[in-house]
Amino acid sequence: MTEPRNRVLTECIASRWVRVHTAIVLFFLVAPILAIIPLSFNSGSYFSYPLQGFSLRWYEQALTSPDWQRSLLNSIGIGAASTLIATCLGTLAALGLSRSQFPLRSIIMPIIISPMIVPIVVVAAGFYLIFAPLGLVNSYPGVIFAHAALGTPFVVITVTASLLSFDQSLLRAASGLGATPWIAFRRVTLPLITPAVATGSVFAFATSFDEVIVILFIGGPDQRTVPRQMWSGIRDSIDPSILAVATMLIVFAVLLFASINWLRGRAAAASRGLV
Secondary structure, eight states, rough: OHHHHHHHHHHHHHHHHHHHHHHHHHHHHHHHHHHHHHTTTSSSSSSSSSSSBBHHHHHHHHOHHHHHHHHHHHHHHHHHHHHHHHHHHHHHHHHHHHHTTTHHHHHHHHHHHHHHHSSSSHHHHHHHHHHHTTOOTTTTHHHHHHHHHHHHHHHHHHHHHHHHHHOTHHHHHHHHHHHHHHHIIIIIIIHHHHHHHHHHHHHHHHHHHHOOOHHHHHGGGGGGGGHHHHHHHHHHHHHHHHHHHHHHHHHHHHHHHHHHHHHHHHHHHHHHHHO
């Protein structure tokens, strides 16, 4: 009797230690982010505690400022266009790489995901050297293409992971029933991988929306996005409205994370044939 009790006690202590350790790690990661939120409601003009009072003045300034409005529209437009390109290219690449007979797959895959591995400053410098002779620097197409290249690896990874569990016999059955490859893809493959494609699209949009280094290299005054506006606000002058924008971006990131989890659940259910 003593040994089972000791085992149960040990497991209980280990379980509580894991929970405490996890809570400490989460607090360490989230505390710097949570510290920003109260400051966004500060009535004072300084980034410091204690708060001088409660006010929504910085939210009003951020939402009514022409510079912030233009930056938000730029971020949404560039993010949407780059996400569309990244989703199409990433899905096509994943479909090709998922084929077992695809040549040089082990070499091409690392090249595709290299923007996720190589330091972003190096990637941005490379974009500048390539786009400058083509006249794409300080232009919307240049920024969109660059952000699409950064977002494509996320689509490739998520769609490839979904295709690994895809039942290829479904395509053979569709072919046996007279379906062309395009019809088989549109009616069989695409519905099953749609949650993975949507998840990759969310990651691609988040990558574009949060990117600042590339926009500093190849973007001009007309292509000023929210991250670049925040960068300018910190560098040129201490603008407390940055805290309000940062808080709204945190809420936006939480919503994106929730949508990604929902899409992952849909993808898992689709792979089990439940939807």
